[in-house]
Amino acid sequence: xxxEEKKNxxxxxxxxQEPAEQNAGTMAATALPRNQNEAxxxxxxxxxxxxxxxxxxxxxxxxxxxxxPRRRRRxxxxxxxxxxxxxxxxxGLRWEADQRVFERAVESxxxxxxxxxxxxxxxxxxxxxxxxREAGLQVKDFDMRLAARLVKDHKLSSIHTGTYEFKPDLTxxxxxxxxxxxxxxxxxxxxxxxxxxxxxxxxxxxxxxxKQTAASMPEAELRRALGIDAGSLEGWFAxxxxxxxxxSADLAVMKQAVAKQKALLAKAWESRSEAARVKTPYxxxxxxSIIEKETGLATDRHLVSSVFNNRLSIGMxxxxxxxxxxxxxxxxxxxxxxxxxQTPTPxxxxxxxxxxxxxIAAPTWASIExxxxxxxxxFLYFVSKGDGSSHFxxxxxxxxxxxxxxxxxxxxxQKKAKPKExxxxxxxxxxxxxx
Numbered sequence: 001x002x003x004e005e006k007k008n009x010x011x012x013x014x015x016x017q018e019p020a021e022q023n024a025g026t027m028a029a030t031a032l033p034r035n036q037n038e039a040x041x042x043x044x045x046x047x048x049x050x051x052x053x054x055x056x057x058x059x060x061x062x063x064x065x066x067x068x069p070r071r072r073r074r075x076x077x078x079x080x081x082x083x084x085x086x087x088x089x090x091x092g093l094r095w096e097a098d099q100r101v102f103e104r105a106v107e108s109x110x111x112x113x114x115x116x117x118x119x120x121x122x123x124x125x126x127x128x129x130x131x132x133r134e135a136g137l138q139v140k141d142f143d144m145r146l147a148a149r150l151v152k153d154h155k156l157s158s159i160h161t162g163t164y165e166f167k168p169d170l171t172x173x174x175x176x177x178x179x180x181x182x183x184x185x186x187x188x189x190x191x192x193x194x195x196x197x198x199x200x201x202x203x204x205x206x207x208x209x210x211k212q213t214a215a216s217m218p219e220a221e222l223r224r225a226l227g228i229d230a231g232s233l234e235g236w237f238a239x240x241x242x243x244x245x246x247x248s249a250d251l252a253v254m255k256q257a258v259a260k261q262k263a264l265l266a267k268a269w270e271s272r273s274e275a276a277r278v279k280t281p282y283x284x285x286x287x288x289s290i291i292e293k294e295t296g297l298a299t300d301r302h303l304v305s306s307v308f309n310n311r312l313s314i315g316m317x318x319x320x321x322x323x324x325x326x327x328x329x330x331x332x333x334x335x336x337x338x339x340x341x342q343t344p345t346p347x348x349x350x351x352x353x354x355x356x357x358x359x360i361a362a363p364t365w366a367s368i369e370x371x372x373x374x375x376x377x378x379f380l381y382f383v384s385k386g387d388g389s390s391h392f393x394x395x396x397x398x399x400x401x402x403x404x405x406x407x408x409x410x411x412x413x414q415k416k417a418k419p420k421e422x423x424x425x426x427x428x429x430x431x432x433x434x435x
Contacts, residue, residue: 106137110168116166117163118162119162120161132175135166139175160182163184163186183248187207189253190242192239193292197235197362200257204254207250207253209247210250211248211249211250213249228258232359234360234362235358236258237261239363265368269281271372275373276373277309278355278371283355284372285368288368288371291363292363301366302374304390306376306377310380317351320349322361324340324341326347326360328340379394381395381396382399
Protein backbone atom coordinates (compact mmCIF):
# COMPACT_ATOMS: atom_id res chain seq x y z
CA UNK A 1 0.00 0.00 0.00
CA UNK A 2 1.33 3.35 -0.91
CA UNK A 3 1.59 6.09 1.58
CA GLU A 4 -1.20 7.93 -0.06
CA GLU A 5 -3.50 4.88 0.13
CA LYS A 6 -2.63 4.45 3.78
CA LYS A 7 -3.75 7.97 4.55
CA ASN A 8 -7.01 7.39 2.70
CA UNK A 9 -7.63 4.22 4.71
CA UNK A 10 -7.08 5.98 8.08
CA UNK A 11 -9.34 8.81 7.01
CA UNK A 12 -12.13 6.38 6.18
CA UNK A 13 -11.95 4.54 9.50
CA UNK A 14 -13.64 7.26 11.62
CA UNK A 15 -16.44 7.41 9.13
CA UNK A 16 -16.94 3.67 9.44
CA GLN A 17 -17.14 3.92 13.22
CA GLU A 18 -19.86 6.55 13.07
CA PRO A 19 -22.53 4.27 11.64
CA ALA A 20 -21.53 1.60 14.13
CA GLU A 21 -22.03 4.01 16.97
CA GLN A 22 -25.34 5.08 15.45
CA ASN A 23 -26.40 1.45 15.29
CA ALA A 24 -25.41 0.98 18.92
CA GLY A 25 -27.37 4.12 19.81
CA THR A 26 -30.40 2.76 18.00
CA MET A 27 -30.20 -0.50 19.94
CA ALA A 28 -29.81 1.36 23.21
CA ALA A 29 -32.81 3.48 22.33
CA THR A 30 -34.80 0.36 21.62
CA ALA A 31 -34.05 -1.09 25.07
CA LEU A 32 -34.47 2.23 26.88
CA PRO A 33 -38.18 2.06 27.69
CA ARG A 34 -37.83 -1.13 29.82
CA ASN A 35 -34.76 0.26 31.57
CA GLN A 36 -36.47 3.59 32.13
CA ASN A 37 -39.53 1.89 33.61
CA GLU A 38 -37.38 -0.06 35.98
CA ALA A 39 -35.50 3.07 36.88
CA UNK A 40 -38.76 4.95 37.38
CA UNK A 41 -40.14 2.14 39.54
CA UNK A 42 -37.06 2.29 41.70
CA UNK A 43 -36.98 6.05 41.79
CA UNK A 44 -40.71 6.50 42.48
CA UNK A 45 -40.59 5.59 46.22
CA UNK A 46 -37.66 7.87 46.61
CA UNK A 47 -39.49 10.68 44.87
CA UNK A 48 -42.54 10.09 47.08
CA UNK A 49 -40.35 10.09 50.13
CA UNK A 50 -38.68 13.26 49.03
CA UNK A 51 -41.86 15.10 48.18
CA UNK A 52 -44.00 13.79 51.07
CA UNK A 53 -45.22 16.57 53.34
CA UNK A 54 -44.97 14.43 56.50
CA UNK A 55 -41.32 13.60 55.93
CA UNK A 56 -39.62 13.16 59.22
CA UNK A 57 -36.46 15.18 59.88
CA UNK A 58 -33.18 13.40 59.76
CA UNK A 59 -32.29 11.44 62.83
CA UNK A 60 -29.71 13.11 64.92
CA UNK A 61 -26.40 11.41 65.33
CA UNK A 62 -26.34 8.96 68.22
CA UNK A 63 -30.17 8.63 68.37
CA UNK A 64 -31.83 5.28 67.77
CA UNK A 65 -33.71 5.41 64.53
CA UNK A 66 -37.50 5.21 65.04
CA UNK A 67 -39.02 1.85 64.25
CA UNK A 68 -41.42 1.76 61.43
CA PRO A 69 -45.01 1.07 62.64
CA ARG A 70 -46.06 -2.48 62.06
CA ARG A 71 -49.07 -3.13 60.02
CA ARG A 72 -52.11 -4.30 62.15
CA ARG A 73 -53.62 -7.57 61.23
CA ARG A 74 -57.41 -7.81 61.49
CA UNK A 75 -58.43 -11.40 61.07
CA UNK A 76 -62.14 -10.53 60.78
CA UNK A 77 -62.93 -13.92 59.43
CA UNK A 78 -61.46 -15.63 62.47
CA UNK A 79 -63.30 -13.29 64.88
CA UNK A 80 -66.62 -13.79 63.12
CA UNK A 81 -66.10 -17.50 63.04
CA UNK A 82 -65.29 -17.62 66.74
CA UNK A 83 -68.36 -15.59 67.61
CA UNK A 84 -70.53 -17.89 65.55
CA UNK A 85 -69.16 -20.92 67.38
CA UNK A 86 -69.82 -19.29 70.77
CA UNK A 87 -73.34 -18.30 69.71
CA UNK A 88 -74.14 -21.78 68.51
CA UNK A 89 -72.78 -23.26 71.73
CA UNK A 90 -74.87 -20.84 73.82
CA UNK A 91 -77.99 -21.67 71.83
CA GLY A 92 -77.29 -25.35 72.28
CA LEU A 93 -76.86 -24.97 76.02
CA ARG A 94 -80.06 -22.94 76.31
CA TRP A 95 -81.95 -25.54 74.30
CA GLU A 96 -80.65 -28.28 76.57
CA ALA A 97 -81.56 -26.22 79.65
CA ASP A 98 -85.09 -25.66 78.35
CA GLN A 99 -85.45 -29.36 77.67
CA ARG A 100 -84.35 -30.27 81.20
CA VAL A 101 -86.56 -27.67 82.88
CA PHE A 102 -89.69 -27.39 80.74
CA GLU A 103 -89.95 -30.57 78.64
CA ARG A 104 -88.56 -33.59 80.45
CA ALA A 105 -90.81 -35.00 83.16
CA VAL A 106 -89.27 -35.93 86.48
CA GLU A 107 -89.14 -39.68 86.93
CA SER A 108 -91.50 -41.04 89.55
CA UNK A 109 -91.74 -44.32 91.40
CA UNK A 110 -95.53 -44.11 90.87
CA UNK A 111 -95.87 -42.55 87.39
CA UNK A 112 -99.67 -42.88 87.26
CA UNK A 113 -100.37 -41.52 90.74
CA UNK A 114 -100.15 -38.03 92.21
CA UNK A 115 -97.54 -37.55 94.92
CA UNK A 116 -98.17 -35.66 98.16
CA UNK A 117 -95.67 -34.20 100.58
CA UNK A 118 -96.15 -32.15 103.73
CA UNK A 119 -93.89 -29.14 104.24
CA UNK A 120 -93.32 -28.44 107.91
CA UNK A 121 -92.26 -25.28 109.70
CA UNK A 122 -88.53 -24.68 109.31
CA UNK A 123 -88.12 -26.78 106.16
CA UNK A 124 -85.48 -25.39 103.78
CA UNK A 125 -85.64 -25.68 99.99
CA UNK A 126 -83.13 -28.53 100.19
CA UNK A 127 -85.33 -30.33 102.73
CA UNK A 128 -88.33 -29.92 100.43
CA UNK A 129 -86.34 -31.57 97.63
CA UNK A 130 -85.49 -34.42 99.99
CA UNK A 131 -89.17 -34.86 100.82
CA UNK A 132 -89.94 -35.06 97.10
CA ARG A 133 -87.33 -37.78 96.65
CA GLU A 134 -88.65 -39.64 99.69
CA ALA A 135 -92.11 -39.55 98.09
CA GLY A 136 -90.74 -41.14 94.91
CA LEU A 137 -90.01 -38.15 92.66
CA GLN A 138 -86.44 -38.42 91.35
CA VAL A 139 -85.74 -34.69 91.35
CA LYS A 140 -82.16 -33.63 90.68
CA ASP A 141 -80.67 -30.71 92.55
CA PHE A 142 -78.99 -29.38 89.38
CA ASP A 143 -82.26 -29.42 87.43
CA MET A 144 -84.11 -27.67 90.23
CA ARG A 145 -81.41 -25.00 90.56
CA LEU A 146 -81.59 -24.53 86.80
CA ALA A 147 -85.38 -24.27 87.00
CA ALA A 148 -85.07 -21.68 89.76
CA ARG A 149 -83.02 -19.54 87.36
CA LEU A 150 -85.33 -19.96 84.38
CA VAL A 151 -88.77 -19.90 86.03
CA LYS A 152 -89.89 -16.41 86.99
CA ASP A 153 -91.61 -15.81 90.34
CA HIS A 154 -90.94 -19.34 91.52
CA LYS A 155 -91.02 -18.22 95.20
CA LEU A 156 -88.84 -21.15 96.21
CA SER A 157 -87.51 -19.14 99.14
CA SER A 158 -90.97 -18.64 100.69
CA ILE A 159 -92.66 -22.02 100.62
CA HIS A 160 -95.65 -22.21 102.96
CA THR A 161 -96.23 -25.06 105.33
CA GLY A 162 -98.90 -27.57 104.43
CA THR A 163 -99.62 -30.46 102.10
CA TYR A 164 -98.72 -30.22 98.40
CA GLU A 165 -99.94 -32.50 95.63
CA PHE A 166 -97.77 -33.11 92.56
CA LYS A 167 -99.51 -34.55 89.51
CA PRO A 168 -97.86 -37.23 87.34
CA ASP A 169 -95.44 -36.23 84.56
CA LEU A 170 -94.47 -32.90 86.12
CA THR A 171 -91.33 -31.17 84.86
CA UNK A 172 -88.97 -29.32 87.22
CA UNK A 173 -90.75 -26.11 86.17
CA UNK A 174 -94.09 -27.74 87.01
CA UNK A 175 -92.83 -28.70 90.45
CA UNK A 176 -91.82 -25.10 91.14
CA UNK A 177 -95.20 -23.83 89.92
CA UNK A 178 -96.97 -26.28 92.23
CA UNK A 179 -94.92 -25.03 95.18
CA UNK A 180 -95.64 -21.42 94.18
CA UNK A 181 -99.41 -22.03 94.17
CA UNK A 182 -99.26 -23.05 97.80
CA UNK A 183 -100.51 -26.06 99.71
CA UNK A 184 -103.72 -27.80 98.77
CA UNK A 185 -106.77 -27.28 100.96
CA UNK A 186 -108.14 -30.65 101.94
CA UNK A 187 -109.52 -30.08 105.46
CA UNK A 188 -111.92 -27.70 107.19
CA UNK A 189 -113.50 -27.03 110.55
CA UNK A 190 -116.51 -24.99 111.58
CA UNK A 191 -116.78 -22.65 114.57
CA UNK A 192 -120.55 -22.45 115.22
CA UNK A 193 -122.35 -19.17 115.75
CA UNK A 194 -122.43 -18.33 119.45
CA UNK A 195 -120.11 -21.16 120.50
CA UNK A 196 -118.47 -20.73 123.93
CA UNK A 197 -114.69 -20.93 124.07
CA UNK A 198 -114.60 -24.38 125.67
CA UNK A 199 -116.54 -25.71 122.69
CA UNK A 200 -114.23 -23.93 120.23
CA UNK A 201 -111.12 -25.42 121.83
CA UNK A 202 -112.70 -28.87 121.78
CA UNK A 203 -113.30 -28.49 118.03
CA UNK A 204 -109.61 -27.78 117.52
CA UNK A 205 -108.53 -30.66 119.73
CA UNK A 206 -110.75 -33.08 117.82
CA UNK A 207 -109.46 -31.99 114.40
CA UNK A 208 -107.18 -34.97 113.79
CA UNK A 209 -105.70 -33.50 110.59
CA UNK A 210 -104.32 -30.58 112.61
CA LYS A 211 -100.94 -30.66 114.26
CA GLN A 212 -101.78 -30.12 117.93
CA THR A 213 -99.57 -27.37 119.32
CA ALA A 214 -101.90 -24.88 121.02
CA ALA A 215 -105.22 -26.35 122.05
CA SER A 216 -103.71 -27.83 125.22
CA MET A 217 -101.74 -24.72 126.22
CA PRO A 218 -102.62 -22.91 129.45
CA GLU A 219 -105.08 -20.13 128.64
CA ALA A 220 -102.70 -17.29 129.54
CA GLU A 221 -100.01 -18.71 127.26
CA LEU A 222 -102.49 -19.24 124.45
CA ARG A 223 -103.76 -15.66 124.78
CA ARG A 224 -100.21 -14.38 124.36
CA ALA A 225 -99.64 -16.65 121.35
CA LEU A 226 -102.82 -15.35 119.73
CA GLY A 227 -102.14 -11.70 120.56
CA ILE A 228 -105.20 -11.28 122.80
CA ASP A 229 -104.71 -8.57 125.42
CA ALA A 230 -108.02 -9.19 127.18
CA GLY A 231 -108.27 -11.46 130.19
CA SER A 232 -110.23 -14.17 128.39
CA LEU A 233 -110.26 -16.08 125.11
CA GLU A 234 -114.05 -15.93 125.08
CA GLY A 235 -115.59 -14.20 122.09
CA TRP A 236 -112.39 -13.85 120.07
CA PHE A 237 -112.91 -16.75 117.64
CA ALA A 238 -115.03 -15.57 114.72
CA UNK A 239 -117.71 -18.11 113.78
CA UNK A 240 -116.96 -19.38 110.29
CA UNK A 241 -115.66 -22.34 108.29
CA UNK A 242 -111.87 -22.45 108.14
CA UNK A 243 -109.99 -24.41 105.49
CA UNK A 244 -106.52 -25.82 105.98
CA UNK A 245 -104.21 -28.55 104.78
CA UNK A 246 -103.45 -31.77 106.58
CA UNK A 247 -100.56 -31.27 108.96
CA SER A 248 -101.20 -27.56 109.53
CA ALA A 249 -100.68 -26.31 113.07
CA ASP A 250 -103.83 -25.66 115.10
CA LEU A 251 -102.35 -22.35 116.23
CA ALA A 252 -102.23 -21.15 112.61
CA VAL A 253 -105.96 -21.79 112.12
CA MET A 254 -106.76 -20.22 115.50
CA LYS A 255 -104.88 -17.11 114.45
CA GLN A 256 -107.07 -16.89 111.34
CA ALA A 257 -110.22 -16.95 113.47
CA VAL A 258 -108.91 -14.38 115.95
CA ALA A 259 -107.61 -12.09 113.21
CA LYS A 260 -111.01 -12.16 111.52
CA GLN A 261 -112.85 -11.32 114.74
CA LYS A 262 -110.49 -8.44 115.46
CA ALA A 263 -111.03 -7.06 111.96
CA LEU A 264 -114.83 -7.31 112.27
CA LEU A 265 -114.79 -5.64 115.67
CA ALA A 266 -112.59 -2.78 114.43
CA LYS A 267 -114.84 -2.27 111.40
CA ALA A 268 -117.98 -2.14 113.54
CA TRP A 269 -116.41 0.18 116.11
CA GLU A 270 -115.46 2.69 113.44
CA SER A 271 -119.08 2.84 112.23
CA ARG A 272 -120.78 2.89 115.67
CA SER A 273 -123.73 5.20 116.19
CA GLU A 274 -124.22 7.78 118.93
CA ALA A 275 -126.96 5.61 120.39
CA ALA A 276 -124.44 2.95 121.38
CA ARG A 277 -123.74 2.98 125.12
CA VAL A 278 -120.72 0.66 125.09
CA LYS A 279 -117.53 2.54 125.87
CA THR A 280 -114.83 0.30 124.36
CA PRO A 281 -114.53 -2.25 121.55
CA TYR A 282 -114.24 -4.99 124.17
CA UNK A 283 -117.55 -3.92 125.73
CA UNK A 284 -119.04 -4.02 122.23
CA UNK A 285 -117.76 -7.59 121.82
CA UNK A 286 -119.28 -8.52 125.19
CA UNK A 287 -122.67 -7.02 124.34
CA UNK A 288 -122.56 -8.65 120.90
CA SER A 289 -122.09 -12.06 122.52
CA ILE A 290 -125.23 -11.50 124.62
CA ILE A 291 -127.21 -10.41 121.56
CA GLU A 292 -125.98 -13.53 119.75
CA LYS A 293 -127.35 -15.78 122.49
CA GLU A 294 -130.62 -13.85 122.89
CA THR A 295 -131.81 -13.68 119.28
CA GLY A 296 -133.38 -16.36 117.17
CA LEU A 297 -133.96 -14.13 114.15
CA ALA A 298 -131.40 -11.91 112.48
CA THR A 299 -134.05 -9.22 111.99
CA ASP A 300 -134.44 -8.88 115.78
CA ARG A 301 -130.79 -8.15 116.51
CA HIS A 302 -130.96 -4.35 116.29
CA LEU A 303 -134.15 -4.32 118.40
CA VAL A 304 -132.58 -6.52 121.08
CA SER A 305 -129.54 -4.24 120.97
CA SER A 306 -131.78 -1.24 121.55
CA VAL A 307 -133.21 -2.86 124.72
CA PHE A 308 -129.76 -3.44 126.20
CA ASN A 309 -128.37 -0.05 125.16
CA ASN A 310 -131.45 1.69 126.60
CA ARG A 311 -130.97 -0.16 129.89
CA LEU A 312 -127.27 0.70 130.00
CA SER A 313 -128.09 4.37 129.45
CA ILE A 314 -130.30 4.49 132.58
CA GLY A 315 -128.22 2.12 134.73
CA MET A 316 -130.81 -0.66 134.64
CA UNK A 317 -129.60 -4.27 135.00
CA UNK A 318 -129.63 -6.18 131.73
CA UNK A 319 -131.41 -9.17 133.36
CA UNK A 320 -130.57 -11.61 130.57
CA UNK A 321 -130.70 -15.36 131.14
CA UNK A 322 -127.72 -16.42 128.96
CA UNK A 323 -125.33 -14.53 131.24
CA UNK A 324 -126.74 -16.34 134.28
CA UNK A 325 -126.34 -19.71 132.58
CA UNK A 326 -122.76 -18.86 131.58
CA UNK A 327 -121.93 -17.86 135.15
CA UNK A 328 -123.32 -21.11 136.54
CA UNK A 329 -121.13 -23.18 134.24
CA UNK A 330 -121.35 -26.89 135.01
CA UNK A 331 -123.81 -26.19 137.84
CA UNK A 332 -126.53 -25.32 135.36
CA UNK A 333 -129.07 -28.15 135.31
CA UNK A 334 -130.65 -27.30 131.98
CA UNK A 335 -133.66 -25.44 133.40
CA UNK A 336 -133.11 -21.96 134.80
CA UNK A 337 -134.73 -21.42 138.20
CA UNK A 338 -135.51 -18.47 140.42
CA UNK A 339 -132.66 -19.60 142.66
CA UNK A 340 -130.32 -19.41 139.67
CA UNK A 341 -131.44 -15.85 139.03
CA GLN A 342 -130.63 -14.90 142.62
CA THR A 343 -127.28 -16.70 142.84
CA PRO A 344 -124.55 -14.05 142.66
CA THR A 345 -121.82 -14.60 140.07
CA PRO A 346 -119.72 -12.10 138.10
CA UNK A 347 -121.97 -12.90 135.12
CA UNK A 348 -125.40 -12.70 136.78
CA UNK A 349 -126.87 -9.61 135.14
CA UNK A 350 -129.86 -9.81 137.49
CA UNK A 351 -127.45 -8.93 140.28
CA UNK A 352 -124.85 -6.68 138.62
CA UNK A 353 -126.07 -3.40 137.04
CA UNK A 354 -123.68 -3.58 134.10
CA UNK A 355 -122.17 -5.78 131.43
CA UNK A 356 -120.47 -9.02 132.53
CA UNK A 357 -116.65 -8.91 132.70
CA UNK A 358 -116.10 -10.88 129.46
CA UNK A 359 -118.08 -12.06 126.45
CA ILE A 360 -120.12 -15.23 126.94
CA ALA A 361 -119.88 -16.66 123.40
CA ALA A 362 -118.47 -16.12 119.92
CA PRO A 363 -120.63 -13.44 118.26
CA THR A 364 -121.18 -13.20 114.53
CA TRP A 365 -120.69 -10.05 112.46
CA ALA A 366 -124.45 -9.37 112.53
CA SER A 367 -124.46 -9.27 116.33
CA ILE A 368 -121.28 -7.17 116.54
CA GLU A 369 -122.69 -4.63 114.10
CA UNK A 370 -126.03 -4.54 115.95
CA UNK A 371 -124.33 -3.99 119.32
CA UNK A 372 -122.90 -0.64 118.20
CA UNK A 373 -125.82 0.36 115.96
CA UNK A 374 -129.01 -0.24 117.98
CA UNK A 375 -132.43 0.53 116.59
CA UNK A 376 -133.92 3.86 117.68
CA UNK A 377 -136.54 2.67 120.18
CA UNK A 378 -137.66 3.10 123.78
CA PHE A 379 -137.95 -0.62 124.40
CA LEU A 380 -136.79 -1.93 127.78
CA TYR A 381 -138.20 -5.48 127.60
CA PHE A 382 -138.62 -8.36 125.21
CA VAL A 383 -139.91 -11.90 125.44
CA SER A 384 -139.66 -14.91 123.16
CA LYS A 385 -142.80 -15.66 121.17
CA GLY A 386 -141.86 -19.30 120.75
CA ASP A 387 -141.24 -19.16 117.01
CA GLY A 388 -137.77 -17.64 117.15
CA SER A 389 -138.99 -14.05 117.13
CA SER A 390 -139.53 -11.73 120.12
CA HIS A 391 -142.16 -9.31 121.39
CA PHE A 392 -140.78 -5.93 122.52
CA UNK A 393 -142.29 -3.64 125.16
CA UNK A 394 -141.63 -0.18 126.60
CA UNK A 395 -143.26 -0.74 130.00
CA UNK A 396 -143.26 -3.51 132.56
CA UNK A 397 -147.05 -3.82 132.42
CA UNK A 398 -146.98 -4.42 128.69
CA UNK A 399 -144.14 -6.88 129.14
CA UNK A 400 -146.05 -8.91 131.76
CA UNK A 401 -149.04 -9.17 129.43
CA UNK A 402 -146.70 -10.48 126.71
CA UNK A 403 -145.25 -13.04 129.12
CA UNK A 404 -148.75 -14.34 129.94
CA UNK A 405 -149.59 -14.50 126.26
CA UNK A 406 -146.45 -16.14 124.92
CA UNK A 407 -145.14 -18.09 127.90
CA UNK A 408 -147.87 -19.01 130.37
CA UNK A 409 -150.53 -19.68 127.74
CA UNK A 410 -148.20 -21.50 125.40
CA UNK A 411 -149.70 -24.78 124.08
CA UNK A 412 -148.67 -27.87 126.01
CA UNK A 413 -146.92 -29.35 122.98
CA GLN A 414 -144.62 -26.34 122.91
CA LYS A 415 -144.09 -26.51 126.67
CA LYS A 416 -142.71 -30.01 126.29
CA ALA A 417 -140.35 -28.86 123.57
CA LYS A 418 -139.13 -25.88 125.61
CA PRO A 419 -138.56 -25.53 129.33
CA LYS A 420 -141.03 -23.21 131.00
CA GLU A 421 -139.62 -19.79 131.74
CA UNK A 422 -140.34 -18.27 135.18
CA UNK A 423 -142.70 -15.32 135.12
CA UNK A 424 -140.93 -12.02 135.73
CA UNK A 425 -141.96 -9.90 138.69
CA UNK A 426 -141.90 -6.16 139.07
CA UNK A 427 -138.74 -6.47 141.07
CA UNK A 428 -136.89 -8.64 138.54
CA UNK A 429 -138.32 -7.80 135.14
CA UNK A 430 -136.17 -9.58 132.61
CA UNK A 431 -135.84 -10.55 128.99
CA UNK A 432 -136.58 -14.15 128.08
CA UNK A 433 -134.65 -15.90 125.38
CA UNK A 434 -135.44 -19.06 123.42
CA UNK A 435 -133.39 -22.01 124.61
